[in-house]
Amino acid sequence: xxxxxxxFDRRARARRLTVLLALLLMVMSVASLGWGAAGTSVWGxxxxxxxxxxxxxxxxxxxxxxxxxxxxxxxxxxxALAVSGALMxxxxxxxxxxxxxxxVSAGASLAAITAIVLxxxxxxxxxxxxxxxxxxxxxxxxGWASTLLLYRxxxxxxxxxxxxxxxxxIALTALAMALVGVLTYLADDRQLRDLTFWQMGSLAGAxxxxxxxxAPIILTALAAAPLLAxxxxxxxxxxxxxxxxxxxxxxxxxMAILTVAAATGAAVAVSGGIGFVxxxxxxxxxxxxxxxxxxxxxxxxxxxxSLLLAADxxxxxxxxxxxxxxxxxxxxxxxPVFLWILLRRHGAMGM
Amino acid sequence: MEALxxxxxxxxxxxxxxxxxxxxxxxxxxxxxxxxxGKSTLLRCVTGEIPYxxxxxxNGMNVAKQTPWKLAALRAxxxxxxxxxxxxxxxxxxxxxxSAGLSAASSTLPFQALEAVDLAxxxxxxxxxxxxxxxxxVQLARVLVQVWQPMAHGKPRWLILDEPxxxxxxxxxxxxxxxxxxxARRGGGVVAxxxxxxxxxxxxxxxxxxxxxxxxxxxxxxEVLTAENLxxxxxxxxxxSAPAPAGLPYLLPQARGTAA
Amino acid sequence: MIIATQGAGPVATIDVLKEAGVxxxxxxxxxxxxxxxxxxxxxGSALGQEAAAxxxxxxxxxxxxxxxxxxxxxxxxxxxxxxxxxxxxxxxIMAGGQNSAADAIIAMAGxxxxxxxxxxxxxxxxxxIATAKPDVVLMMTNGGDTETTDxxxxxxxxxxxxxxxxxxxxxxxxxxLLLGFGPxxxxxxxxxxxxxxxxxxx
Numbered sequence: 001x002x003x004x005x006x007x008f009d010r011r012a013r014a015r016r017l018t019v020l021l022a023l024l025l026m027v028m029s030v031a032s033l034g035w036g037a038a039g040t041s042v043w044g045x046x047x048x049x050x051x052x053x054x055x056x057x058x059x060x061x062x063x064x065x066x067x068x069x070x071x072x073x074x075x076x077x078x079x080a081l082a083v084s085g086a087l088m089x090x091x092x093x094x095x096x097x098x099x100x101x102x103x104v105s106a107g108a109s110l111a112a113i114t115a116i117v118l119x120x121x122x123x124x125x126x127x128x129x130x131x132x133x134x135x136x137x138x139x140x141x142x143g144w145a146s147t148l149l150l151y152r153x154x155x156x157x158x159x160x161x162x163x164x165x166x167x168x169x170i171a172l173t174a175l176a177m178a179l180v181g182v183l184t185y186l187a188d189d190r191q192l193r194d195l196t197f198w199q200m201g202s203l204a205g206a207x208x209x210x211x212x213x214x215a216p217i218i219l220t221a222l223a224a225a226p227l228l229a230x231x232x233x234x235x236x237x238x239x240x241x242x243x244x245x246x247x248x249x250x251x252x253x254x255m256a257i258l259t260v261a262a263a264t265g266a267a268v269a270v271s272g273g274i275g276f277v278x279x280x281x282x283x284x285x286x287x288x289x290x291x292x293x294x295x296x297x298x299x300x301x302x303x304x305x306s307l308l309l310a311a312d313x314x315x316x317x318x319x320x321x322x323x324x325x326x327x328x329x330x331x332x333x334x335x336p337v338f339l340w341i342l343l344r345r346h347g348a349m350g351m
Numbered sequence: 352m353e354a355l356x357x358x359x360x361x362x363x364x365x366x367x368x369x370x371x372x373x374x375x376x377x378x379x380x381x382x383x384x385x386x387x388x389g390k391s392t393l394l395r396c397v398t399g400e401i402p403y404x405x406x407x408x409x410n411g412m413n414v415a416k417q418t419p420w421k422l423a424a425l426r427a428x429x430x431x432x433x434x435x436x437x438x439x440x441x442x443x444x445x446x447x448x449x450s451a452g453l454s455a456a457s458s459t460l461p462f463q464a465l466e467a468v469d470l471a472x473x474x475x476x477x478x479x480x481x482x483x484x485x486x487x488x489v490q491l492a493r494v495l496v497q498v499w500q501p502m503a504h505g506k507p508r509w510l511i512l513d514e515p516x517x518x519x520x521x522x523x524x525x526x527x528x529x530x531x532x533x534x535a536r537r538g539g540g541v542v543a544x545x546x547x548x549x550x551x552x553x554x555x556x557x558x559x560x561x562x563x564x565x566x567x568x569x570x571x572x573x574e575v576l577t578a579e580n581l582x583x584x585x586x587x588x589x590x591x592s593a594p595a596p597a598g599l600p601y602l603l604p605q606a607r608g609t610a611a
Numbered sequence: 612m613i614i615a616t617q618g619a620g621p622v623a624t625i626d627v628l629k630e631a632g633v634x635x636x637x638x639x640x641x642x643x644x645x646x647x648x649x650x651x652x653x654x655g656s657a658l659g660q661e662a663a664a665x666x667x668x669x670x671x672x673x674x675x676x677x678x679x680x681x682x683x684x685x686x687x688x689x690x691x692x693x694x695x696x697x698x699x700x701x702x703x704i705m706a707g708g709q710n711s712a713a714d715a716i717i718a719m720a721g722x723x724x725x726x727x728x729x730x731x732x733x734x735x736x737x738x739x740i741a742t743a744k745p746d747v748v749l750m751m752t753n754g755g756d757t758e759t760t761d762x763x764x765x766x767x768x769x770x771x772x773x774x775x776x777x778x779x780x781x782x783x784x785x786x787x788l789l790l791g792f793g794p795x796x797x798x799x800x801x802x803x804x805x806x807x808x809x810x811x812x813x
């Protein structure tokens with residue numbers, strides 16, 4: 001007598017979903033590679049390569065130096081944001097926790113902007129050591145500090161208050177934005193225009209060095225996430241009960257915070273603030289195949305990547321040849337979902 | 352399992368003042384006492400949920416020095432209130448009791464446990480949609496799955512239950528008490544905080560009666576659940592009768608107005 | 612008296628100033644020679660200096676005509692494609708499209724705006740830039756030390772294959788001269804034309 005025989009074991013469904021989502025990501029990737037202002041065709045390029053013909057320099061540039069790094073960056077950032085959201089929701093035991101909403105992204109942005117504007121003041125040795133990674137490291141530290149602060153503020157005696165969490169997130173975001181405001185006075189004209197990019201989020205300007213800077217951090221975080229699955233499932237019972245079923249609760253919490261900070265920080269460092277991916281993706285997946293983090297986390301990575309690829313294709317095309325910041329696209333897609341969750345949970349939120 | 356000279360405070364208030372108690376494997380030990388006497392606090396010290404001074408020993412080991420996963424293999428704890436975040440199904444909740452290593456052989460265990468708590472057929476239901484009593488039984492099933500065999504490697508395993516029947520109707524109270532009593536009979540240890548003194552009298556092998564953060568009396572129910580002890584503990588007259596055949600004491604609150 | 616350009620704000624502040632009885636003159640924004648002359652005449656009449664303004668307008672008009680004609684001659688029948696880049700940090704290029712000061716000055720200097728298909732200053736997609744094939748990249752000098760170097764700029768994938776990158780053609784000009792559309796615009800046109808076509812006809 002197994003669960004599958006009863007037809008209500010959602011593990012099998014979730015695993016089938018993993019396969020489907022992997023296929024979806026492949027389709028989206030090919031579509032994204034073939035989609036753009038230049039008339040370069042993937043199939044034409046593949047046919048050329050297969051026939052041993054050299055690609056035209058423009059096709060080569062468009063495919064390998066513009067679309068491919070952007071594709072990878074998009075997948076990395078989408079996966080990082082969605083998994084961060086799922087981890088944070090597991091940690092806070094609440095489906096509304098999201099790095100963008102509770103101020104973690106704002107903290108990471110603040111640190112990154114500080115690095116852009118004031119980075120030149122650092123000692124030369126630090127600068128040469130940090131090099132191109134300075135902004136990414138700053139974003140990671142900013143994300144980490146704000147996640148820790150948030151957890152301290154919103155959690156008392158193992159219970160996380162949703163209201164406190166959201167309010168603390170608003171306060172944290174407001175504080176970060178105020179400090180960004182101070183920095184804009186110090187920034188020159190050019191830095192100023194650049195900060196706008198940060199706040200709206202964009203995957204434009206993706207290059208291989210950026211992919212290579214973000215990939216180690218994000219891939220490490222993604223690899224660490226499944227190790228937390230059992231711990232997060234246990235935490236759903238409450239911290240005490242999680243401990244009683246053998247979960248090292250404090251270690252799970254620390255690791256989750258570190259992973260969220262790393263993934264969010266790296267994502268923010270290369271793409272600015274892209275909101276709502278972390279809230280929409282896990283929510284949809286929980287509806288489809290349940291809240292078990294063993295399958296939720298990998299599925300979130302896959303769906304997050306696909307969703308961001310779709311959003312990026314929209315961002316690249318609606319105003320072509322100009323581009324819409326992708327953060328605007330995800331906000332338009334995601335904000336209604338956020339409201340919908342709030343409405344459905346009305347009265348049951350412990351506010 | 353032994354609790355030695357446990358002292359604990361919540362905030363500035365000292366709740367437990369040097370409590371010592373022993374629970375033996377193969378027995379059901381009930382912790383009873385009036386509201387606020389510290390019985391739940393004692394349980395939370397024993398399970399390591401709150402800081403305490405003194406020592407808790409389980410199968411001879413100091414509990415404070417054990418890792419969570421080692422303890423989890425030895426004892427399972429049923430919480431008093433059990434709200435669960437996210438829409439897990441009953442089956443998924445019960446499966447949380449399975450340790451990571453067990454897989455194929457244990458796939459039927461959750462169903463056996465659900466059947467044992469009279470929830471066969473509820474595996475696919477959403478936990479959040481269940482009534483309080485059913486939630487309580489789901490939690491018990493989860494706890495049972497965690498330490499399914501009462502003995503492991505020749506050593507007893509333990510069920511620690513915080514008011515396991517508080518939300519149950521009388522039929523399910525018997526179901527659950529029979530279940531845990533059987534667990535003790537098969538060699539495991541059961542420690543339960545109990546509110547219902549009649550059920551305590553019927554099922555407990557040992558009773559620890561507490562009052563104001565101290566142990567007032569402990570021993571078999573016949574010795575502990577006396578009119579004198581209970582009247583002191585609960586600060587009101589509690590007449591107790593013991594009819595000859597079974598020798599078990601039972602409470603007769605209706606006699607309050609008449610007997611002296 | 613306050614002289615402002617059209618669209619100065621915030622609106623509430625402007626409203627308060629107007630209600631307070633401060634005489635408030637708004638100069639329309641129009642990126643053309645006509646627009647410049649219009650601004651000069653409006654400013655003159657606001658200050659009661661119509662004659663002086665008219666004299667300046669005539670001079671500026673002649674200057675602009677001359678600069679425009681010289682630029683057109685320099686370009687000959689082969690105008691260069693010019694991409695105006697407002698910012699390029701982080702590899703994200705914000706370019707000047709139609710109905711922008713950049714678009715207008717490029718045309719006056721005998722060039723063709725390489726950024727087609729959108730209005731104002733917007734982030735432009737990398738592929739669109741690569742296929743727009745600009746001959747020259749035009750930027751403002753900021754005087755700051757955070758400026759992107761020519762080498763860094765032309766190494767951005769979007770620009771790497773363009774004729775501008777092949778010939779290393781990056782032109783940097785004072786922002787007010789380039790985009791200000793005032794009496795000095797003729798000078799801006801001349802400088803830009805010289806930068807684009809080598810100033811042979813000078």
